[in-house]
Structures are given as structure tokens and as C-alpha cells.
Amino acid sequence: MSTVRTGWMDEWADHLDVDNDADAVIAVRRLAARAQELEKELRDLARSVPDHDEIWGTDLAAEAAEASWATRIIADGLHQVEAAFLRHERGEH
Numbered sequence: 001m002s003t004v005r006t007g008w009m010d011e012w013a014d015h016l017d018v019d020n021d022a023d024a025v026i027a028v029r030r031l032a033a034r035a036q037e038l039e040k041e042l043r044d045l046a047r048s049v050p051d052h053d054e055i056w057g058t059d060l061a062a063e064a065a066e067a068s069w070a071t072r073i074i075a076d077g078l079h080q081v082e083a084a085f086l087r088h089e090r091g092e093h
Helices: 007-016 021-048 060-086
Strands: none
Touching: 007 021, 007 060, 021 060
16 A cells, blocks of 8 residues: 555656565665766766866866766665665565
8 A cells, every 4th residue: 555655665666667675675776786886987987087178168077077976866865765665664575
């Protein structure tokens, strides 16, 4: 049974195409791992380009660092979703 408090979890489960919290945890962990890998790649990219690019007229390193930070926020959010499924807030094991 879905409540206002856990309705968002039902939406996540539907989107992940899973039937139970254990499978949701596995799927969300995969997504979080992908986000963490992207964050690392973007951080490495930020270190690999000059601070200011004369051709593009922008700070490519700062853009990559900002993208890395945004990806870190996504990974953190996914870990919060995972934690909710681990607590079985929906009552489905």
C-alpha cells in the first residue's frame, strides 16, 4: 500500500522496473556507481584542461569541475534513495 510518504518510492520502483525493495536497492546501487564513476572522470577532466581556453573563451576546467560537483550531488541523492529502500519504508521486502 502506498502512502504520501512512500509514494515516491513506488514511482522509483516502477521506473526501475523492479517489484521489491531488494531489487530496487541493487538497481539504485548500480546507478550510484555509474554516477560516482562519472564524477571521477569529470574531476580528472577538470585537472586535464587549462583553466582558460582562448578559443572557446571559457574556463573549461571550471565547467568540468561544476559538472563533477553536480554529478556528486546526484550520487548522494541516489544513496539517500537506496537508504530508504534498505529501511523498507514501503513495507515490501
